[in-house]
Amino acid sequence: MIISGKELSAKLKAEMAEQVATFPARYGRVPHLVVILVGDDPGSVSYVKGKAKASEEVGIRNTTIRRPDTISEEELLGMIAELNADDGVDGILVQLPLPKHIDEDKVIAAIDKSKDVDGFHPLNVAALWQKQPCTLPCTPKGIIKMLKSAGVVLQGSEAVVIGRSNIVGLPVSKLLLDENATVTMTHSRTKNLGEVTRRADILVVAIGRPKFVTADMVKDGAVVIDVGVNRDPETGKLCGDVDFAAIEPKASVITPVPGGVGPMTICCLMENTIECFLHRVKQA
Ligand code: GUN
Numbered sequence: 001m002i003i004s005g006k007e008l009s010a011k012l013k014a015e016m017a018e019q020v021a022t023f024p025a026r027y028g029r030v031p032h033l034v035v036i037l038v039g040d041d042p043g044s045v046s047y048v049k050g051k052a053k054a055s056e057e058v059g060i061r062n063t064t065i066r067r068p069d070t071i072s073e074e075e076l077l078g079m080i081a082e083l084n085a086d087d088g089v090d091g092i093l094v095q096l097p098l099p100k101h102i103d104e105d106k107v108i109a110a111i112d113k114s115k116d117v118d119g120f121h122p123l124n125v126a127a128l129w130q131k132q133p134c135t136l137p138c139t140p141k142g143i144i145k146m147l148k149s150a151g152v153v154l155q156g157s158e159a160v161v162i163g164r165s166n167i168v169g170l171p172v173s174k175l176l177l178d179e180n181a182t183v184t185m186t187h188s189r190t191k192n193l194g195e196v197t198r199r200a201d202i203l204v205v206a207i208g209r210p211k212f213v214t215a216d217m218v219k220d221g222a223v224v225i226d227v228g229v230n231r232d233p234e235t236g237k238l239c240g241d242v243d244f245a246a247i248e249p250k251a252s253v254i255t256p257v258p259g260g261v262g263p264m265t266i267c268c269l270m271e272n273t274i275e276c277f278l279h280r281v282k283q284a
Contacts, residue, residue, distance in 0.1 A: 001150065001252065001253045001254075002248070002253075002254055002255070002256055003146050003149065003150050003253055003254070003255050003260065004256070004259060004260075005142070005146060005255060005256075005259060005260040005261055005262065005263040005264040005267075006259040006260075006263045008145070008146060008149050008263075008264065008267075009142075009263040009264050009266065009267035010263075012145075012267050012271070013054060013057050013058050013267055013270060016058045016270055016271065016274060017057065017058050017059050019274065020058055020059040020060060020274065021059060023277075027277075027281045029088075030059055030060060030061055030277075031060045031061065031090045031091065031273050031274055031276070031277035032060070032061040032062075032063070032088055032089050032090050032091070032277075033051070033055055033060055033061070033062050033063070033090065033091040033093065033117065033269075033273045034062075034063045034064075034065065034083055034089050034091065034092050034093070035048055035051055035052070035062065035063070035064045035065070035093045035095065036064075036065045036067070036076070036079065036080075036092070036093070036094045036095065037064060037065070037066045037067070037095045038066075038067050038068075038069055038071055038076065038094075038095070038098055038099060038102070039067075039068065039069030039099060040069070041097075043229070044095045044096075044097075047095060048064055048095055050262075050266050051064075051093070051266055051269060052064055054266045054267065054269070054270055055270065055273075058270045058274075060270060060273055060274070065079070067079075069099045071102075072101075072102075073101065073102045073103060073106070073107070076094075076098075076102060076107060077106070077107065077110050080092065080094070080107065080110045080111055081110070083115070084110075084111070084112040084115065087284075089115065090115060090273060090276050090277040090280055091115055091116075091117035091272070091273040091276050091277070092111050092112070092115045092116070092117070093117050093118055093269070094107055094108070094111070096167075108120045108121060108122075109121060109122055114276060114279060114280060115276055116135055116276075117135065117138075117269055117272040117273050117276055118135075118137060118138065118269075118272075119134065119135040119136050119137040119138070119141075119171075119272065120137065120166070120167070125166070125171075128171060128174060129174060131178065135272050135275065135276065136171070136175070136268070136272070137167060137168075137171045138265045138266070138268040138269045138272060139167060139168050139172070139206075139227060139261060139264075139265045139268075140168060140171040140172035140174075140175050141175070141268040141271075141272075142261060142264030142265050142267060142268045143172055143175075143204060143225055143227070143261060143264070144172075144175050144176075144179065145264060145268070146225070146255065146260075146261070146264055147202070147223065147225070150223075150253050152202065152223050152253060154176065154179035154180065154181045154202070155179065155180040155181070156180060156181070156182070157181045157182070157201040157202050158181070158182050158184070158199050158200055158201045158202070159173075159176045159181040159182065159183045159184070159200065159201065159202040159203075159204065160183075160184045160186060160196055160197050160199065160200035160202070160203050160204070161173045161176070161183065161184070161185050161186065161204045161206070162186050162187065162190075162193070162197070162203070162204070162205045162206065162207050162212075162213070162241070163187060163205065163206035163207040163208070163227070164185055164187045165206060168204075168206035168227050169185065169187070169204075169206050170185075172204055172206070173185050176202070176204075181202065184196060184199075184200075187207075188207065193217070194216060194217045197213065197217045197218065198217060198218070198219050199219070200218075200219060200222055201219075201222060201223065202222070202223045202225070203218060203222055203223070203224050203225065204225045204227065205224070205225065205226055205227060205228060205240070205241040205242055206227035206228065206241065207228065207241050208228060208230065208241065209228070209230065209241060210228070210230035210231070210232055210233060210239050210240075210241070211232070211239060211240075211241070211242065211243040212228070212241045212242070213226075213241060213242040213243065213247070214243050214246065214247075215243060215246040215247050215250060218242075218247050218250055218251065220250055221250075221251070221252045222250070222251055222252065223251065223252055223253040223254075224242055224247055224251045224253070224254045224255070225254075225255050225260075225261065226240035226241055226242045226244070226254070226255050226256075226257050226260060226261065227240075227241065227261050228240040228241030228242070228257060229257060229258075229262065238257060238258050239257060240255075240256075240257030240260070242254075244256060244257070
């Protein structure tokens with residue numbers, strides 16, 4: 001079974017659009033998401049366009065601010081301070097990565113926690129690890145939704161995560177743990193990685209290397225979630241971190257690239273923007 005993130009996200013976005021359509025009458029406005037893009041990395045440009053398109057589909061107001069990669073850290077922090085103070089802004093997203101002369105951690109921490117639609121702010125991260133109410137990071141949240149939509153049993157399962165990034169590996173491990181999976185976190189320096197991954201009922205791969213996971217690393221009937229977005233060095237086409245063609249016949253459930261995790265990430269960003277909006281209008 002191939003889980004289509006594209007189809008699931010289309011269904012969820014349609015439901016959100018119905019909900020957002022009721023907001024002007026109820027709250028006097030719709031949610032407003034501001035996306036800041038620094039530089040012109042083709043991947044980032046394409047992601048930011050996807051976020052604007054999804055906002056339009058859901059009825060969320062989207063402002064995309066583009067700045068050259070020569071922008072200073074001070075200028076960027078100044079922009080964030082203005083957006084934090086602007087009552088008409090519900091969500092602020094700074095597309096990562098940032099140029100090397102800008103301290104990413106400092107920028108993330110500068111975003112008001114209540115407008116942190118990425119769930120990257122240190123206070124949101126702390127809340128996640130303490131099982132307190134928080135904004136969940138979009139990719140891990142989308143992965144759990146996909147697993148649940150496919151009816152995958154998480155409780156008691158052996159989950160193996162490859163990759164330990166702040167954006168995916170660490171938070172998805174925590175969310176799987178919260179679903180009562182037994183979680184093993186692995187990375188580029190794990191010894192005998194294949195031995196570990198072959199134990200997995202659920203394998204989540206976010207290592208950023210094309211076709212890194214080969215068929216011999218996957219147990220028959222495993223559920224495989226591919227977070228990778230890479231260019232295949234041979235064909236130049238988009239490909240994931242797993243060798244889809246070789247693993248698809250073995251897996252009970254697998255996500256494709258493109259059309260798998262990516263659309264779910266954007267869908268969860270829309271959901272987070274609505275959550276931040278509702279939180280703010282209900283407090284006002
Ligand atoms: N770069 C890659 N993934 C993400 C994401 O989820 N959010 C932001 N802000 N930047 C990213």
